[in-house]
Amino acid sequence: MGKMGTVRMRKGESGAAGSMRSSEGLIFMLKGLIISYILTAGLLLLLALFLYRFGLQEKAVNICIILIYIIVTFLAGFTVGKRAGSRRFLWGLLMGVLYFGVLALVSLAVNHSLQDIATNFATVFMLCAGSGMLGGMVS
Numbered sequence: 776m777g778k779m780g781t782v783r784m785r786k787g788e789s790g791a792a793g794s795m796r797s798s799e800g801l802i803f804m805l806k807g808l809i810i811s812y813i814l815t816a817g818l819l820l821l822l823a824l825f826l827y828r829f830g831l832q833e834k835a836v837n838i839c840i841i842l843i844y845i846i847v848t849f850l851a852g853f854t855v856g857k858r859a860g861s862r863r864f865l866w867g868l869l870m871g872v873l874y875f876g877v878l879a880l881v882s883l884a885v886n887h888s889l890q891d892i893a894t895n896f897a898t899v900f901m902l903c904a905g906s907g908m909l910g911g912m913v914s
Contacts, residue, residue, distance in 0.1 A: 803858055804870065811851045811874055818843045844899065845906045848874050852910025859911070867911020868904055875903040 822839050825831060831839075851874060852867025859866040878899075 800859070800866075804855065804873065807851050807855050807870060808873055808877060811847050811870075812877070814850070815843060815847050818847070841899070841902065844874075844878075845902055848903045848907040849910040852907035853914045854910075856911030856914030863911040863914050864908050865911070867914070868908040870911070871904040871907020872900075874907065875900050878903070 819840070822836065822843070825839075826836060848871045851870045855866045855870045856863035879896075
């Protein structure tokens, strides 16, 4: 009988390559959210510059804002999925849901209502959650 390859794990390692422990995952998710919102702020500033420079229509601005949400949550889901190793789509979905949750809370705190996202509340939620999940699946 031939010699079978054995996998030795160091103390503290889990069986799945690249999988996250809960405390490690929580810290990584918080860092990911912070980076996502920094990226969102930068893209929104760029959009404001384009609005000022080219006088974009309101419809075009609204579409760009939704595209920013989709791009940022996709990238967040992709990075967290890369790190997670297993159940990537769930980590990406969680990242998209958390992104939307913070977005809703900030809108509520600033406007004392969900007016900014209330008209498309379900749509924006589905786009954030779906693109985060897709990012996790692709990773």
